[in-house]
Amino acid sequence: MPDTLIFVDIPADDPSAAATFYADVFGWRNDPRPEGLYHRMVPGGQFRNPDGTESEIGNLHIGIFKADNARPHPQPEGTAPRALSIEGRKPRVWLLIGDDDTAERILKEAVARGATELWRDHYWSTFNGYNHAFMDPWGNEILLWGKAGPNPAIPENYTRE
Structure with a gap:
């Protein structure tokens, strides 16, 4: 194991x-x-x-x-x-958006509480997901992953890779 x-x-x-x-x-x-x-x-x-x-x-x-x-x-x-690592690359935390939640709500709530929106509205074909990201007030990068499902209809405004 x-x-x-x-x-x-x-x-x-x-x-x-x-x-x-x-x-x-x-x-x-x-x-x-x-x-x-x-x-x-x-x-x-x-x-x-x-x-x-x-x-x-x-x-x-x-x-x-x-x-x-x-x-x-x-x-x-x-x-x-003993200090937070704000600059440079560090581990990222990926969170699956629940079926009864939205990236828009999460980003709005996070930003209202001091987070910085990094980017939104991106489709990543490798894992078939809609992605968005923010940095929490302590410098931790949080990526949101939404299920795209079979044969996804990717919105026009989304970037893609």
Whole structure:
């Protein structure tokens, strides 16, 4: 059996504020462990089977850690770097837009809470999806992926690759 991805953490200088941002934008449950140092964001629900029913596999969670003292670490004071990485390439987080949600709503809510819209309305044929992106107030790049479905009707205003 291969090694398994179980969690992805993103940095913030204020994990409590970042957790509130993600709870407000995506409706995720904020599970502070402990408040202000590390927050587990719980999307809820289960991955879907091909027929649309819920599987036994729970959706992945995302963690938000305090950038100046990332836990866990064997040293109580942590280690450098202690600042957010705003410039340059870094990991990106991809989120599937739920069937009862829209990229427009997500982008509007994110920007209203301090995010920067990076781009929108792009069709990526390699994975047959409609893509949009924003940077959260802590510099983390979030990409939204919408299902295009079989024989997609790509809107005229969308860029394509």
